[in-house]
Amino acid sequence: MPELLDRPTARERLLADQLREQSIEVIENIGIDAAAAQLDLVENGVRALMARSHWPLQRAYRVADALGIVVPAEVIPPTA
Amino acid sequence: MHAELQYAAESLGVALPALERAAVWTERSVDSIGRVVRDYLHEELGDRSVEGTGLYLVAFGSMARQEMGPESDFDYLVVAQSLTADPSHIRTYREAAEKGRRSIAADKPGLTGLFGTVVAEPDLVTRIGLDEDTNAQQTRRVLLLEESIPLSEPNSYRNLIRALINRYLLDYEPGEPVSIVPRFLVNDIVRYWRTVAVDYQAKRWWEIKGEDFKGEKWGLRYIKLRSTRKLTFAASFASVLLPYLRGLPTTAELLHEQFEMPPLPRLAQYHRYLQGDALQALGAVLELADWFNDRLSQDDFRSEVSSVSRPDLPDNPTAFLEAQEKTRTLQRELERLFFSNEPLAGGCREDCTLGDLTMKYLSF
Numbered sequence: 449m450p451e452l453l454d455r456p457t458a459r460e461r462l463l464a465d466q467l468r469e470q471s472i473e474v475i476e477n478i479g480i481d482a483a484a485a486q487l488d489l490v491e492n493g494v495r496a497l498m499a500r501s502h503w504p505l506q507r508a509y510r511v512a513d514a515l516g517i518v519v520p521a522e523v524i525p526p527t528a
Numbered sequence: 529m530h531a532e533l534q535y536a537a538e539s540l541g542v543a544l545p546a547l548e549r550a551a552v553w554t555e556r557s558v559d560s561i562g563r564v565v566r567d568y569l570h571e572e573l574g575d576r577s578v579e580g581t582g583l584y585l586v587a588f589g590s591m592a593r594q595e596m597g598p599e600s601d602f603d604y605l606v607v608a609q610s611l612t613a614d615p616s617h618i619r620t621y622r623e624a625a626e627k628g629r630r631s632i633a634a635d636k637p638g639l640t641g642l643f644g645t646v647v648a649e650p651d652l653v654t655r656i657g658l659d660e661d662t663n664a665q666q667t668r669r670v671l672l673l674e675e676s677i678p679l680s681e682p683n684s685y686r687n688l689i690r691a692l693i694n695r696y697l698l699d700y701e702p703g704e705p706v707s708i709v710p711r712f713l714v715n716d717i718v719r720y721w722r723t724v725a726v727d728y729q730a731k732r733w734w735e736i737k738g739e740d741f742k743g744e745k746w747g748l749r750y751i752k753l754r755s756t757r758k759l760t761f762a763a764s765f766a767s768v769l770l771p772y773l774r775g776l777p778t779t780a781e782l783l784h785e786q787f788e789m790p791p792l793p794r795l796a797q798y799h800r801y802l803q804g805d806a807l808q809a810l811g812a813v814l815e816l817a818d819w820f821n822d823r824l825s826q827d828d829f830r831s832e833v834s835s836v837s838r839p840d841l842p843d844n845p846t847a848f849l850e851a852q853e854k855t856r857t858l859q860r861e862l863e864r865l866f867f868s869n870e871p872l873a874g875g876c877r878e879d880c881t882l883g884d885l886t887m888k889y890l891s892f
Contacts, residue, residue, distance in 0.1 A: 488630070488631070489630070489631050489632070489633055490560035490561075490563075490564065490631045490632060491556070491560070492553070492556045492557050492560050492632050493560070493630075493631050493632040493633040493634075494633070495598065496598040496599075496632060496633045496634070497598075497633045498598075499597075499598030499599075499827070500598055500599065500827050501827040501828055501831070502827065502831070
């Protein structure tokens with residue numbers, strides 16, 4: 449599904465928003481410090497992520513994947 | 529928040545909660561990114577990262593202005609002091625910066641190619657004016673002065689800023705420094721501001737033709753031009769006038785002290801010298817700066833404003849219309865401040881006003 453990652457569509461936005469919501473829920477459960485370690489971010493990086501209302505799909509995929517969330521197959525880029 | 533801004537806010541009786549939050553956010557980000565960069569360079573280069581490579585990293589934009597928020601991107605340059613013996617070191621410094629950027633989840637440097645690359649110190653200092661002073665060259669040089677901070681090698685960075693200021697002062701009378709407005713520096717700062725404004729129209733031309741300009745959205749660019757960018761220019765203009773207004777010799781040391789401060793504190797320091805109407809205008813300007821910082825740190829505001837492609841449409845979003853009106857108010861308040869003909873206080877010279885200097889140096 450490389451087209452999905454290349455061009456923003458309503459479907460892409462929906463998937464990104466779903467992954468963002470799930471990721472934030474995980475971060476809130478495990479705490480900022482643990483999330484920072486899992487995401488290879490500093491604390492401010494995690495806070496910056498959480499403060500953004502929308503994530504691009506590629507970012508949503510990377511974050512969700514690093515947090516161990518099961519990502520829908522259509523989101524996974526061909527190189528992953 | 530910078531002490532000068534804090535002091536001005538207290539003295540003027542204005543609240544700057546967004547700028548306070550931004551200062552805290554910036555401090556945390558600079559600390560984090562600095563640590564990541566230092567660790568990476570040490571890991572890759574060992575002791576050579578300190579002095580052996582002739583390279584260092586400089587950050588620009590909201591990080592240097594102490595105005596960062598969750599939406600901020602991270603603009604940086606690798607600065608080379610001279611010819612680099614081992615070009616792989618340049619890659620290492622870029623990787624260090626990229627690692628730092630990713631650690632705070634900031635967006636990549638813009639697509640214009642201005643940042644995220646390597647530049648040479650001699651080019652920044654000596655190529656001022658004429659054909660080889662390209663748009664990118666001029667932008668990097670003036671932003672280096674107006675809004676930059678070192679991420680490594682602070683002494684090398686300070687030497688570069690001092691060299692740049694000395695270049696602007698080189699042609700004045702030798703001997704004891706006198707109290708002057710350094711017109712060469714003023715002209716370069718004004719020239720850059722006018723270039724930004726003209727380039728804004730060039731980018732607009734692309735959009736009128738139906739193409740995005742390198743991914744940037746018009747509405748956000750319009751609001752930023754008329755708020756944060758204008759404020760940065762105003763603060764730099766204020767800084768270069770100040771030694772003369774205070775009757776002090778215009779030395780490189782004094783100008784360096786000025787440009788070590790972020791833009792808003794440089795503007796805010798005028799609360800020490802202004803009176804009456806101009807002082808009120810300064811308070812209003814700082815409150816507006818706070819308002820814009822608050823809005824521009826909000827994801828929803830940015831999305832809404834970015835969606836606007838024409839300023840004159842009646843059904844533009846309320847967020848855009850409100851911000852547009854605030855930019856008009858900012859313009860009026862800046863005019864009230866900079867064209868003030870009230871005498872300055874705090875030991876300033878009595879034979880001229882801020883309005884006199886604005887008229888003289890921003891007109892002919």
